[in-house]
Amino acid sequence: MKSDTFPEAKTMKSDTFPEAKTMKHVAFLDVKNLEVIYTQNKRTVRAVNHVSFQLDRGQTLGLVGETGAGKTTIAKACMGILPTPPARILNGEIWLDAENILEIPKEKMLRIRGKKIAMVFQDPMTALNPLQTIGEQILEVIELHNAVSRHEGLKRAGQMLELVGIPAARHVEYPHQFSGGMKQRVVIAMALACDPELLLADEPTTALDVTIQAQVLELIKGLREKLNTAMILITHDLGVVAEICDKVAVIYAGQIIESGSKEDIFDRPAHPYTIGLFQSLPRLTAAEKWLKPIEGMPPDPTDLPDGCSFHPRCPYASKECALAEPDCIEIGTGHFCRCTKWMEVRTCQMHP
Amino acid sequence: MGKYVIQRVLQMFVIIWIAGFIVFTLMYMMPGDPAKILLGNDATESTILAKRAELGLDASYVEQLASFMYHAFVRFDFGYSWSYGVPVMQELLVRLPRTLFIGVSAMVLNVLLGTWLGVFAATHRGKWQDSLTMVIAMVFISVPDFWLALMCVLFFSINLGWLPAYGIDGPLSYVLPILSSAVAGIAINARQGRSSMLEVIHADFISTARAKGQKESVIVRKHMLPNAMMPIITGVGGGLAMVVAGSPIMESVFSIPGVGAYLLVGINLRDRPIVLACVVFFAVFTSVAILLMDLCYAFLDPRIKAQYAAKKVG
Structure with missing residues (x-):
């Protein structure tokens, strides 16, 4: 067990020796020690706590976690569109292509947003302006980032619609004339209109029925391969993660409690919460009467428990868990876990 | 869409008729014999009877109502003023532009300035600009408009001497009446604009745009x-109605010979033709304004347009 390998420690070093950065491999997206809070009515919500992760071009990272765990906040921070106030970034760096997004001036960020980074929002029903035709809305992002005439822009918008399986002729229609699945595809078309290098997809399939889900996932996969886009996929659907992600980070109470390759997380989960997540899925092979939920509720983000934030719900918790916040431990190559008891947990899993 | 407009226009006519009917009935039931009031205390029984016959007051309620409805809504004729003996319609047409001008200008100010203030407050939400705008708006909603009008006269006309205090000598005379009529509406629109902006500010499609x-x-x-x-926009129709309904007071304060002032004259003299003509005008004006706003709504929101279109098919 090497305790000095958690990502925060690494980044500290590279900051003190900036020239070292050029020498070693620099990830396309490198989020370091991100900390975001929301302040409302004098209460502080600690939405994101010390989150670090890296992502290369062409890779897909799945952010998995319960509702309210801070997944969308992380994505919005990467996009630079956190509403401030109430949100505030206390700490951290978000390096994209060797530029810290949090330090880029506003005007320059406008040129990056929509072009280099694009985002697909969670709820297709409300993500489109109800008063504009979808063609106008796709055209908006195209015109912002490309020197094209209106005519060319609309043509491109039509092509984007065809790409997501909507007839280009429908660009004159309004959002209310489309079904939920089609709206989601419009949103995706909009996000992909300027060939983004980083795509943040916030639960792109949650609002869709299963057949449309499969279509949308297929579409995203295809585009990723074609454009070598890096992608962060936010979801609480482990099936979707299994289908398209390379890496997975499990978020609990605003913290990455376990991260690693898809295989690490699915085949060798080490954190009790991750294990709980998998156990709560119904198995088709066994005759199960009851689902196995994780006992208890996610913690109140205005009042996180001391020590490990999962300990009140953790079946393996002991007194020490309530005392100190566990470090991020590399338990296998590239497989990190924030649990001091991971060895014990794993032994229990193997010999129940 | 076309069918919807026709349907709405027909509804409008019905509403105006009902307004005319109600006002006529109320005027008819008003105590006091109009003929006696017109002729004064020393009139003899026979002159009063003659006057009643002349004004058509000896006919039954139903006959009088029918005559009024026919003349007003079919021939657009409101008869002669009982006190002045001039055709009411002719007088109304002279006064109409002044009231319309004040009402419409006040409304334009309401929408433009009110909305702008609302947007300003909403985009500075929580900061001092927001609080200041909202406090001022609250003050102007609470202040009675006639008092405000008098204060404006005191300040701008008497103290500063910038603007005429009364009458209609040139365009400057309209500045104070328009302002005083508009202020309450501006304040209401500022508050409405702020709250509807705040509703939209957190909408998902705003995040999309960002x-x-x-x-x-x-x-x-x-x-x-x-x-x-x-x-x-929904509020504009109502706001316009408010401005027009406030016109008798505003026009009295500023001595503007408009429809509002005419209505007051009619009421004071129990001059039924004048009152009826003015009220019917108010009803027409308000109905048309609300209709236009509803059409505006449909024009701006494709979802509502689609509903109207669907009605047409169904």
Whole structure:
């Protein structure tokens, strides 16, 4: 067990020796020690706590976690569109292509947003302006980032619609004339209109029925391969993660409690919460009467428990868990876990 | 869409007729014999009877009502003023432009300035600009408009001597009446505009627009405002009605010979033709305004347009 390998420690070093950065491999997206809070009515919500992760071009990272765990906040921070106030970034760096997004001036960020980074929002029903035709809305992002005439822009918008399986002729229609699945595809078309290098997809399939889900996932996969886009996929659907992600980070109470390759997380989960997540899925092979939920509720983000934030719900918790916040431990190559008891947990899993 | 407009126009006519009917009945039931009031105390029984016959007051209620409805709504003739003996319609047409001008200008100010203030407050939410705007708005909603009008006269006309205090000598005379009529509406629209902007500000499609890399000022103009305008537009019809209903007071304060002042004259003299003509005008004006706003709504919101279109098919 090497305790000095958690990502925060690494980044500290590279900051003190900036020239070292050029020498070693620099990830396309490198989020370091991100900390975001929301302040409302004098209460502080600690939405994101010390989150670090890296992502290369062409890779897909799945952010998995319960509702309210801070997944969308992380994505919005990467996009630079956190509403401030109430949100505030206390700490951290978000390096994209060797530029810290949090330090880029506003005007320059406008040129990056929509072009280099694009985002697909969670709820297709409300993500489109109800008063504009979808063609106008796709055209908006195209015109912002490309020197094209209106005519060319609309043509491109039509092509984007065809790409997501909507007839280009429908660009004159309004959002209310489309079904939920089609709206989601419009949103995706909009996000992909300027060939983004980083795509943040916030639960792109949650609002869709299963057949449309499969279509949308297929579409995203295809585009990723074609454009070598890096992608962060936010979801609480482990099936979707299994289908398209390379890496997975499990978020609990605003913290990455376990991260690693898809295989690490699915085949060798080490954190009790991750294990709980998998156990709560119904198995088709066994005759199960009851689902196995994780006992208890996610913690109140205005009042996180001391020590490990999962300990009140953790079946393996002991007194020490309530005392100190566990470090991020590399338990296998590239497989990190924030649990001091991971060895014990794993032994229990193997010999129940 | 076309069918919807026709349907609405027909509804409008019915509403105006009902308004005419109610006002006629109320005027008919008013105590006091109009003939006696017109002739004064020393009139003899026979002259009063003659006057009643002349004014058509000896006919039954139903006959009088029928005659009024026929003349007013079919021939657009409200008869002669009982006190002045001139055709009411002719007088009304002279006064109409003044009241309309004040009402419409006040409304334009309401919408433009009120909405702008609302947007300003909403985009500075929680900061001092927001609090200041809202406090001022609250003050102007609470202050009675006639008092405000008098204060304006005192300040701008008497103390500063910038603007005429009364009458209609030139365009400057209209500044104070328009302002005093508009202020309450501006304040109401500012508050309405702020709250509907705040509703829109956190909408997902605003995040979408930001994610596109759109400038904040363009987001406000292209995405927030059109969506926030809907409740404001709904309020415009009512606001216009308010301005017109306030016109008797405003026109008295500023001595403007408009329809509102004419209505007051009619009421004071129990001059039924004048009152009826003015009230019917108010009803027409308000109905048309509300109709126009509803059409505006449909024009701006494709969802509502679609509903109307669907009605046409069904």
